[in-house]
Amino acid sequence: MTARNILSYSYEEYVEKITAFHGYPAPGVLIGGFMVDLAVKNLPEGILYDAICETRTCLPDAVQLLTPCTFGNGWLTVLPMGLFAVSLYDKFTGEGVRVFLDVEKMGPWQEIRNWFLKLKTKKEQDSERLFKEIREAGPDILELRNVKLKPGFLEKKHKGKIVLCPQCREAYPAQDGELCLSCQGGSPYL
Amino acid sequence: MTARNILSYSYEEYVEKITAFHGYPAPGVLIGGFMVDLAVKNLPEGILYDAICETRTCLPDAVQLLTPCTFGNGWLTVLPMGLFAVSLYDKFTGEGVRVFLDVEKMGPWQEIRNWFLKLKTKKEQDSERLFKEIREAGPDILELRNVKLKPGFLEKKHKGKIVLCPQCREAYPAQDGELCLSCQGGSPYL
Numbered sequence: 001m002t003a004r005n006i007l008s009y010s011y012e013e014y015v016e017k018i019t020a021f022h023g024y025p026a027p028g029v030l031i032g033g034f035m036v037d038l039a040v041k042n043l044p045e046g047i048l049y050d051a052i053c054e055t056r057t058c059l060p061d062a063v064q065l066l067t068p069c070t071f072g073n074g075w076l077t078v079l080p081m082g083l084f085a086v087s088l089y090d091k092f093t094g095e096g097v098r099v100f101l102d103v104e105k106m107g108p109w110q111e112i113r114n115w116f117l118k119l120k121t122k123k124e125q126d127s128e129r130l131f132k133e134i135r136e137a138g139p140d141i142l143e144l145r146n147v148k149l150k151p152g153f154l155e156k157k158h159k160g161k162i163v164l165c166p167q168c169r170e171a172y173p174a175q176d177g178e179l180c181l182s183c184q185g186g187s188p189y190l
Numbered sequence: 191m192t193a194r195n196i197l198s199y200s201y202e203e204y205v206e207k208i209t210a211f212h213g214y215p216a217p218g219v220l221i222g223g224f225m226v227d228l229a230v231k232n233l234p235e236g237i238l239y240d241a242i243c244e245t246r247t248c249l250p251d252a253v254q255l256l257t258p259c260t261f262g263n264g265w266l267t268v269l270p271m272g273l274f275a276v277s278l279y280d281k282f283t284g285e286g287v288r289v290f291l292d293v294e295k296m297g298p299w300q301e302i303r304n305w306f307l308k309l310k311t312k313k314e315q316d317s318e319r320l321f322k323e324i325r326e327a328g329p330d331i332l333e334l335r336n337v338k339l340k341p342g343f344l345e346k347k348h349k350g351k352i353v354l355c356p357q358c359r360e361a362y363p364a365q366d367g368e369l370c371l372s373c374q375g376g377s378p379y380l
Binding site: 021022023026028029052054056057058059060061062064068070071072073074075078079081082083084085087098100101103104116117118147148149150153159161162164169170171172173176180181182186187188189190 | 218268273351366
């Protein structure tokens, strides 16, 4: 069995880490580990980088576990476009790399292909084979390209002035309008 | 000094944990710890719960560190309404609790008030006093109410069929249209 590493972790340590954080070793977080590993190794050393995940599923947890970028600290942005891709980029210049899955490289890894393209239901999946393929394929199913961010995505949004909502009495960003977004209809509660 | 706990952690252990994950002990993640602690303690024991954060700032990291809910596993939803509030709710019934900050309780904690309402710039903040107040105030600045989710927020979104985008050749959810959302103009890259 090929020795596999994901940044400073052995593959097995990474599996333990994601099981503790994500709840279970989901295929998307396992593959995400190789994706982040490849991206980090292709960045210039010592730069401060931010991350974009192009899907909300699984991949954000690989980024949060392996890089300084978390959702709550704002260095990870999730753009829910349903694409299984991640980019890491210099937070000042916007230059960086994007890693994504290449279906054309999945020939030898049919169970990964079945999972990725949802060609089998979860019940039909051969999980044992899928996990074996993920470990063996490692970065071989990945593709990398250089990217540069559009200027609009580099600007940090600021909340501006904080005021109390006249309806719910909670603090909210004044720029959202005369009521907070929740009282404007965004509330998820009955 | 009052002993403080955040779920199974001592306050000091929690500070260490968030420093490792979030990068630094941000006031919002510290207070967020007390918020999640209060919410968890007010849920029936043994239920499976999901989480909603009503802000993208800081609070999501407290949820991710203290509960099974992460962004990538889909049990944490972030509704970016700029409200510093979190709810935990039974994922089947939608019944749960919402914890938020109550400005009216901040009388004895002026530096928390200054931070929360952005009455001082970061430079003017007395960080030492702010951290001291956060630890001392603990849950005393929090308010809790019972909530029930609107049915639309309980439904899990499914990606449906996956197809290859005819333009970029990457896999995307067919329901998004004839091209992936990135090729439709959502791409953050030049």
